[in-house]
Amino acid sequence: MNIERDHSTKQEIVITEATEAHVDRITEIYNHHILYGVGTFEEEVVDAVEMNKRRVDIQALGLPYLVALIDGVVVGYSYLNYYRTRSAYRFTLEDSIYLDHTQTGKGLGSKLLGQLIKLAKESPKGFRQIVAVVGGSDNDGSINLHKKFGFTNYYCLKSVGFKFNREVDVVFLQLSLQDSPTSA
Template sequence: MSSLEIRPAAAADLPSVTEIYEHAVRFGTATFELTAPDLSEMTRRFDALTADGFPYLVAVLDGRAVGYAHAGAYRPRPAYRFTVENSIYLRPAIQGRGIGQKLLQRLIADCEARGFRQMIAVIGDSANAASIGVHSRCGFQMIGTHPDVGFKFGRWLDTVMMQLALGEGGRTIPGTSEGD
């Protein structure tokens, strides 16, 4: 991986991001969306996340976007404001090469720098060993499994919940340590 770059995503990256996510929707169980959003909807989502101060990253290999990751609000109520949920998607051809882990590590660092305290991974399909593995390698702890909560491709799917404390996590009150 001579020229891997992980950087903040830009509007020019969104056609590639849309293509990557479309493949995940159409052929995978990591997302429970049933219809792939078009470029306009992916742009709306990107704009909303970045306007709210959440990190949105892209991995570029040899000049081509091969993956992306972002964080967003875990839940809309204000008490959850220090907790984010992450998303990571890669082109199938580059999976298993460590790019997802590099994206997640950078996403974690960017979220910590913004003062977030917890990161939640809601992993679609308990058979998604790659995603569970990359989250485990980055320090996430298994929280639990919600069995049979999604129905896609004619079968029931679980979601796996994993969690990582960011920075001080829950050890201090926000605003009492540097960076909050």
């Protein structure tokens, strides 16, 4: 568990491993992104049972699935998963970060991503890379967050998604864990 105090608001921010008790809020946050954003290319809302299954599956792999709590309420979540399932990708992870839409721009993404990077570096599995796959080349918040932590090799796949009746780009960024900081 990582506890920090936001000195501007005097709120305590707790970053901790997600449990089943957090799943309803995780589901609410994710469904908002499904309905109103391109950070995920899912288009149908999911229920808490499905979100809990996803959490359990990731944690069963020994990978982190974190929540950010303010006053005990989930205001964001993040996790690492394998970039691809084929064995040659076994040292490469993909990160995912979702924040409550009222909590963006407050540093929560940095706290979550910093903790994910720290955990990936400390893992005995020998992870070497983290890949960020960002929906929307105009998703400046996510792109800039990853760049702040040293993600490079920006590559944009044009118009590979289609959501909200428009074509959507996908941006790839990459972080070498050997050379990266855990805070920005």
